[in-house]
Amino acid sequence: MASGQRHQQRVGDRPAVKYTLIGLTLVLTAVLLVVPLISIFQQAFVDGLAVYWDSLGDPDTLHAIGLTMFVALLTVPINLVFGVLLAWSVTRFEFPGRKLLMTLMDIPFAVSPVVAGLLYLLLYGNNGWIGAWLFEHDLQLMFAWPGIVMVTVFVTCPFVARELIPLMQQQGREDEEAAVILGASGWQLFRRVTLPNIKWALLYGVILTNARAVGEFGAVSVVSGNIRGETNTLPLHIQLLYEDYQATAAFASASLLAVIALITLIFKAFIEWRQERAHKAESTH
Amino acid sequence: MSTTLSAASAKPRHKRVLPGFGLSLGSSLFFISLILLLPMTGLVMQTANMGWSEYWYVITDERVVASYKVTIWAAVIASVFNGLFGLLLAWVLVRYEFPGKRILDALVDLPFALPTAVAGITLATLYAENGWYGQLLAELGIKVAYTPLGIVVAMSFTSIPFVVRTVQPVLEELAPEEEEAGITLGASDWSVFRRIILPSLWPALVTGVALSFTRSLGEFGAVIFVAGNMPYISEITSLMIFVRLQEFDFPAASAIASVVLIASLLLLFAINIWQARYLKRLHGR
Numbered sequence: 001m002a003s004g005q006r007h008q009q010r011v012g013d014r015p016a017v018k019y020t021l022i023g024l025t026l027v028l029t030a031v032l033l034v035v036p037l038i039s040i041f042q043q044a045f046v047d048g049l050a051v052y053w054d055s056l057g058d059p060d061t062l063h064a065i066g067l068t069m070f071v072a073l074l075t076v077p078i079n080l081v082f083g084v085l086l087a088w089s090v091t092r093f094e095f096p097g098r099k100l101l102m103t104l105m106d107i108p109f110a111v112s113p114v115v116a117g118l119l120y121l122l123l124y125g126n127n128g129w130i131g132a133w134l135f136e137h138d139l140q141l142m143f144a145w146p147g148i149v150m151v152t153v154f155v156t157c158p159f160v161a162r163e164l165i166p167l168m169q170q171q172g173r174e175d176e177e178a179a180v181i182l183g184a185s186g187w188q189l190f191r192r193v194t195l196p197n198i199k200w201a202l203l204y205g206v207i208l209t210n211a212r213a214v215g216e217f218g219a220v221s222v223v224s225g226n227i228r229g230e231t232n233t234l235p236l237h238i239q240l241l242y243e244d245y246q247a248t249a250a251f252a253s254a255s256l257l258a259v260i261a262l263i264t265l266i267f268k269a270f271i272e273w274r275q276e277r278a279h280k281a282e283s284t285h
Numbered sequence: 286m287s288t289t290l291s292a293a294s295a296k297p298r299h300k301r302v303l304p305g306f307g308l309s310l311g312s313s314l315f316f317i318s319l320i321l322l323l324p325m326t327g328l329v330m331q332t333a334n335m336g337w338s339e340y341w342y343v344i345t346d347e348r349v350v351a352s353y354k355v356t357i358w359a360a361v362i363a364s365v366f367n368g369l370f371g372l373l374l375a376w377v378l379v380r381y382e383f384p385g386k387r388i389l390d391a392l393v394d395l396p397f398a399l400p401t402a403v404a405g406i407t408l409a410t411l412y413a414e415n416g417w418y419g420q421l422l423a424e425l426g427i428k429v430a431y432t433p434l435g436i437v438v439a440m441s442f443t444s445i446p447f448v449v450r451t452v453q454p455v456l457e458e459l460a461p462e463e464e465e466a467g468i469t470l471g472a473s474d475w476s477v478f479r480r481i482i483l484p485s486l487w488p489a490l491v492t493g494v495a496l497s498f499t500r501s502l503g504e505f506g507a508v509i510f511v512a513g514n515m516p517y518i519s520e521i522t523s524l525m526i527f528v529r530l531q532e533f534d535f536p537a538a539s540a541i542a543s544v545v546l547i548a549s550l551l552l553l554f555a556i557n558i559w560q561a562r563y564l565k566r567l568h569g570r
Contacts, residue, residue, distance in 0.1 A: 010461055010465065012376070021381070022381055025389070029389060032370075033396075034392065036404070036442070039411055043410060085316075088305060092305075093303070101313065103553065104321060105317070106557070109499075109553075112502070112505060112549065114524075114542075118539065119327060121327075121530075122324075122330075123323065129330065154324070180304065181302070208398070211400075215400025215401065217506035218401070235400050235401075238406060239402055247410065251410075254406060257399070265395060269391040273387070
């Protein structure tokens, strides 16, 4: 196929050019991405395994890990449901304002997380118009876990929809329309026709949402109040340790988040490999 | 069977066959209003309470203006660097086969998956004077950590994937005919690249650079650890908002945040309009 073409047909196919570009890319990637990644683990284990386990076993660290998992556990399902509904509405129907809706969805990507946190603080803090009412009813959202969950939902809300929309657009509506004509109910249609087509992208969206939810820093740091052992999530705890000159402990906690990031990347590579294989199988038929 | 099919196809085009329009659009709009739009009311109310002169005074404060400058400059340099590096990465990933290519492709997304605070402490440690990179650079007389250059490094790191992921698909779909014609007619690689390939790539390249720029403007977690955060020198605007918040100066924090928010929304809308335009041109009306 494409690999059987003659020499020097395309730009950059001469060996000198090709190997220079590949070499340059590998060097830059090593310097900019690989070495930083390795150094996280090097720093975490610099004082040995015992110190590593000790710093992870610290009660404040354990609490931060627990809170972070709890926040992700609430955030991910909310954004999963929202992402699917949003993707369904913008890819399956035409309506005025559809483009605007997709642009609005991107706001969390464009807005500084500090601004995001501030927006929530102004509204739900004691001085905000909702916050004042909440205060009268003894409900505290800011500087407590609900606030952390709220800003995390904000920051991570586009990811599932972002993964689904291009895929669902590409797949078109024909299969689903056929199912409706054959009498499938809405839920049957989603579960039997749509879901099998989008399940991998959906799963990746969920994993990416999770990675971002456990790692959110700026927005959470505005609304958390940084109460050690209470409202400190793992990224905030890392900052606290690092600024407290406990770099090894900071990197020990950071290594947990780096592992989550690595799992996310491996999973993405796996899905792309699957898609490529499916694509090849399709084109040989 | 044939009657049902013809009945279905005889329906006017705008009739919606698939179920769930009201449910999916309704809940998406509700969710976006609740999560994205409602929180903005707090900011609007807070800034509306300020007089115009007070607002102007706060957002043109010398220290704040210095933060705009350093943020914008660092973001410009970071996104231009990512434009070049991203183009190189996309080119190498699309055009060449080599061992480890899939790993390289996966690694590109590391900055998206790795929490910004983890990136921040890692870069700060690497580029500190006793760090792996800092030592080497110190011999050349270059200081990165705790200078504006550190901001550039952090911003570049967190926005590496944007250009790669926007250019890659366009490069993949590029038809080889024109390119081959150019080569056959004896044009050099460079002139074919400049005259034939680059014109098809540049809309995607501009989009990627603009996304990278927008993200860099809002970056917080990675930057604050490396920047040193010296007033007038290496303080980014997101940090200014944070500083004002810690002084409990909510009006000032809101005023600066409103500037950041308006700038990022304008950028977001500009990028989306630009993208819609060039997609239309690309896929023939």
